[in-house]
Amino acid sequence: MTRDLTITDVRLTPILVADPPLLNTQGVHQPYTPRLIVEIVTADGVTGVGETYGDTKYLELARPFAERLRGRRADDLNGLFTLADEVAVDASRVENAVDVGGLRGVQTADKLRLSVVSAFEVACLDALGKALGLPVHALLGGKVRDAVEYSAYLFYKWADHPEGVEREPDDWGAALDPAGVVAQAAQFKERYGFTSFKLKGGVFPPEQEIAAVRALAEAFPGHPLRLDPNGAWSVPTSLAVAEELADVLEYLEDPALGTAAMAEVAAGTEVPLATNMCVTTFAEIEEAFTRGAVQVVLSDHHYWGGLRNTQQLAAVCRTFGVAVSMHSNTHLGISLAAMTHVAATVPDLHHACDSHYPWQSEDVLTERLTFTGGKVTVPDAPGLGVELDRDRLAFLHRRWLDDDGALKDRDDAAAMRVADPGWVTPSVPRW
Ligand SMILES: O=C([O-])C(=O)C[C@H](O)[C@@H](O)C(=O)[O-]
Ligand SMILES: [Mg+2]
Structure with missing residues (x-):
């Protein structure tokens, strides 16, 4: 049996998902948080799914990356990293030394790229697993x-x-x-x-x-x-x-x-x-x-x-x-x-x-x-062993589309200011 693992389509769906008011040192979680759902489709019609951060700076990278991915193979996982290097990162996105919004340590252009690559790698592995009948x-x-x-x-x-x-x-x-x-x-x-x-x-x-x-x-x-x-x-x-x-x-x-x-x-x-x-x-x-x-x-x-x-x-x-x-x-x-x-x-x-x-x-x-x-x-079904619910995806995407921009980027300090207008992100060390 021959399989055509050429990637013929890539779909990016930003969504907003409900999040409870969880407190951390920077503030509180917003009522909805952004995630990005990635789908790749192979010439044989196999779809693989991946997920990553959905804030604007990730979307800005995911879009040109997705364009470049079409025509490449789902099993070329190493190639994803070389491809990522070709995508320019807007310097203003990494000018702060620490990614305060995400509590994720130092922010660099490479780390932004890798966070995007991860969703495509997972989607490729999911598609590959489904094509080969093997779990990830x-x-x-x-x-x-x-x-x-x-x-x-x-x-x-x-x-x-x-x-x-x-x-x-x-x-x-x-x-x-x-x-x-x-x-x-x-x-x-x-x-x-x-x-x-x-x-x-x-x-x-x-x-x-x-x-x-x-x-x-x-x-x-x-x-x-x-x-x-x-x-x-x-x-x-x-x-x-x-x-x-x-x-x-x-x-x-x-x-x-x-x-x-x-x-x-x-x-x-x-x-x-x-x-x-x-x-x-x-x-x-x-x-x-x-x-x-x-x-x-x-x-x-x-x-x-x-x-x-x-x-x-x-x-x-x-x-x-x-x-x-x-x-x-x-x-x-x-x-x-x-x-x-x-x-x-x-x-x-x-x-x-x-x-x-x-x-x-x-x-x-x-x-x-x-x-x-x-x-x-640990799932043993082919790929990740999960199935996308398209209606749910569409519903959560609609919420993202309807948002005026306030929630499209995670901002725990802004969410805290709704309850406490004088709140500023505490300087470190706080205690
Ligand atoms: O272990 C951690 O540092 C985290 O889970 C980071 C998260 O951003 C967490 O602080 C949160 O969701 O508020
Ligand atoms: Mg931690």
């Missing part, structure tokens, strides 16, 4: 586990978005103190069976967040716990928190901003440090590893450039005795499937990955992925 994990060398463990991703949260703001209701309630955080964790455990918990910190003064983690440790003895203030603390504050929580933390995630500060913290504590902010590109690895700044690198396959780059990151980490796992940003089922396929192929994955997925009440799939016992079963 098989294309990545084969799974070494049948299910991937995720941790509950706890957030301080308002009961609802501010009055007068259009939004979808959610049934999680508020979580603004230790009791609220424990109640949220209990819901996560009951609904999805998660056995490890990550709390997004940097929202309240550290004593309050220490109290919340202590309350979690008491309510869920023996469950791995993490706290992630997204670099909001000074080195002395980070060290003080590490000392307070040393007996209950699996790791502390990005307590202070940047490799130098993380190295100082690491030198003063036995608590392992994890990051999705100071090691976000291959170029940042050498300094961080040689300075012993981090003990766990949390990949986000979007900004690392896809699933095969994530495997390469895992190999580099293994070489240096640094652990690897995954963090996430707001995402839908296509990305959860992609994360699950690649995580299934990483031999030494010793920490549960984290996922925002339970916070997303909307999706573009005919069937949502499910967590059982805190795990997602």
Whole structure:
């Protein structure tokens, strides 16, 4: 049987998906957040899907990239990276050293390109898998586990978005103190069976967040716990928190901003440090590893450039005795499937990955992925093993089209200003 893997069509569909009022150090999530759904179609009529960030700066790159992709082959995965180099990045998009909106570390033109490439790589792998009758994990060398463990991703949260703001209701309630955080964790455990918990910190003064983690440790003895203030603390504050929580933390995630500060913290504590902010590109690895700044690198396959780059990151980490796992940003089922396929192929994955997925009440799939016992079963169907729901996609795209521009770019500080007009993004360190 011959297959024609030539890419004949590429579809880009920006969407807005409902997001609850989750708090972080920069503000609060907007009621709707942008994502980009990528579809590639081969000459044989096979469609592959991918997903990535949907803010304007990603769309601006995805469009010329998609133009160049037509006529190339879905199995030319390496070619995606050379193609990406041909697409110019508007310098104003990377002029800020840190991507404050996304809490994703240093922003560079390459990282923007890789975040776009990742969606096309996943779409190509999905199409290739469907064409060959193989799951994506098989294309990545084969799974070494049948299910991937995720941790509950706890957030301080308002009961609802501010009055007068259009939004979808959610049934999680508020979580603004230790009791609220424990109640949220209990819901996560009951609904999805998660056995490890990550709390997004940097929202309240550290004593309050220490109290919340202590309350979690008491309510869920023996469950791995993490706290992630997204670099909001000074080195002395980070060290003080590490000392307070040393007996209950699996790791502390990005307590202070940047490799130098993380190295100082690491030198003063036995608590392992994890990051999705100071090691976000291959170029940042050498300094961080040689300075012993981090003990766990949390990949986000979007900004690392896809699933095969994530495997390469895992190999580099293994070489240096640094652990690897995954963090996430707001995402839908296509990305959860992609994360699950690649995580299934990483031999030494010793920490549960984290996922925002339970916070997303909307999706573009005919069937949502499910967590059982805190795990997602690795799909064995061809490709990613997910199916696009075109009506849902059209509905969420319509919402994007109807938006006047206020929500097309994630801006947690702007969302906070709706409730607190005087709010400015806190300077770092905040405490
Ligand atoms: O682990 C992390 O740093 C994240 O998940 C980054 C996200 O942007 C998170 O802070 C959020 O969604 O507010
Ligand atoms: Mg983090």
